[in-house]
Amino acid sequence: MKFPKxxxxxxxSLLEHIVQSLSQDHRLCGIGCSGSYASDTMDQYSDLxxxxxxxxxxYQEVMAQRFEILKQFENMLAAxxxxxxxxPRLIISIFDNKELVHVDFKFxxxxxxxxxxxxxxxxxxxxSLLSDVFATATPQYPQPDPQWIEDRIWIWxxxxxxxxxxxxxxxxxxxxxxxxxxxxxxLALKQAGLTPSGVRTIEKRLPAFADKLLHTVAMPERxxxxxxxxxxxxxxxxxxxxxxxxxxxxxxxxxxxxLTEQV
Numbered sequence: 343m344k345f346p347k348x349x350x351x352x353x354x355s356l357l358e359h360i361v362q363s364l365s366q367d368h369r370l371c372g373i374g375c376s377g378s379y380a381s382d383t384m385d386q387y388s389d390l391x392x393x394x395x396x397x398x399x400x401y402q403e404v405m406a407q408r409f410e411i412l413k414q415f416e417n418m419l420a421a422x423x424x425x426x427x428x429x430p431r432l433i434i435s436i437f438d439n440k441e442l443v444h445v446d447f448k449f450x451x452x453x454x455x456x457x458x459x460x461x462x463x464x465x466x467x468x469x470s471l472l473s474d475v476f477a478t479a480t481p482q483y484p485q486p487d488p489q490w491i492e493d494r495i496w497i498w499x500x501x502x503x504x505x506x507x508x509x510x511x512x513x514x515x516x517x518x519x520x521x522x523x524x525x526x527x528x529l530a531l532k533q534a535g536l537t538p539s540g541v542r543t544i545e546k547r548l549p550a551f552a553d554k555l556l557h558t559v560a561m562p563e564r565x566x567x568x569x570x571x572x573x574x575x576x577x578x579x580x581x582x583x584x585x586x587x588x589x590x591x592x593x594x595x596x597x598x599x600x601l602t603e604q605v
Contacts, residue, residue: 343465346382353390356417356439360392361466363414369400371452372472374462381461389444393455393462395472401451408433408449418445459483460537483537486528488585495525495578496593502571503601511562518558518567521574526555529581568605575601 343361345354361373377391378384396404404411412418417438424432424446433447455462455472456479464472498521505514528538530551545552554577560570575598582589 346379346384346463348382348384349379350384350386350388350441352386352439352441353384353388353443356437356443356445357390357392357465360415360445364394364411365466367404367411369397369404370468371395371397372455372464372467374455374464374472374476376458376460376462380463386441389446391446391448393448393450393458395450395452395455395467395475398451398453405431405449408447412447483539486525486532486538488529488582489587491525491529492582492585492587492589496590496597499571499575500597500600503568503597503605506564506567506571507605509564511564511567514567514571515560515562518560518570518574521578522555522558526558526574526577526581527551529578529585533581533584564605568601571601 343358345357349357357375364370364373372395374393374395375391376393378388379391409421412421412433412435415437419436419438419442421433421435423430424434429448431449433449435445435447437443437445452471452475455475458476458479458481460481460483462476462481464476467473498517502514502517502521505511505517523540527541527544530548531538531544534548534551536547541555544555554573557573558570558577560566
């Protein structure tokens with residue numbers, strides 16, 4: 343196996359052990375690694391994002407036995423499935439390999455491996471089965487839909503303003519986080535030609551924009567939350583100017599007025 347230069351030694355020895363063991367299972371067609379492994383940007387804090395491609399004939403069987411298959415690794419400390427992130431095929435785990443290593447195992451039927459959000463490097467396969475499937479489609483990361491956001495943002499603004507007015511401060515804090523992750527950062531990253539993966543590494547990828555986001559961070563206090571929400575609105579309007587969408591300025595004016603005058 344040829345590994346990226348940035349792969350930490352603790353991750354490499356664990357990955358070699360995982361591949362050596364899983365490749366003995368005749369039901370598996372190939373193993374790939376995505377994320378920072380594929381982009382050669384790993385560090386000691388990185389996860390291992392492993393894709394396991396299964397012969398379609400054995401897919402249901404393997405899915406039913408996933409935990410049994412992974413229990414062969416004595417240094418796996420804990421694991422659970424990924425329904426909370428909308429991916430039930432995923433098993434999220436932690437290994438003690440002298441250092442703690444987070445490992446995500448995504449079990450997919452071989453044809454479904456073509457659908458992926460980022461590049462995935464093949465690290466083992468039977469013949470060229472997995473490489474051939476990857477060659478049929480390019481990775482497509484989900485992009486934010488500016489019109490979808492515009493159709494919702496002003497109702498969301500009123501919702502958050504009402505929470506502040508009611509004194510539900512911690513719930514408002516969570517909502518501000520929602521706006522940063524799902525609206526502001528994805529739009530800014532998309533417009534900069536970068537992968538719109540929420541606020542992940544936003545400090546490194548868009549440092550000037552990250553400075554703006556600082557003004558959307560609040561304390562659980564009325565004035566602080568109101569100021570943060572108003573900054574969210576201001577940042578959104580700047581981003582909206584760069585998009586070709588149908589705007590709802592009647593809703594904007596009414597909801598911003600409610601925020602400024604009634605909160």
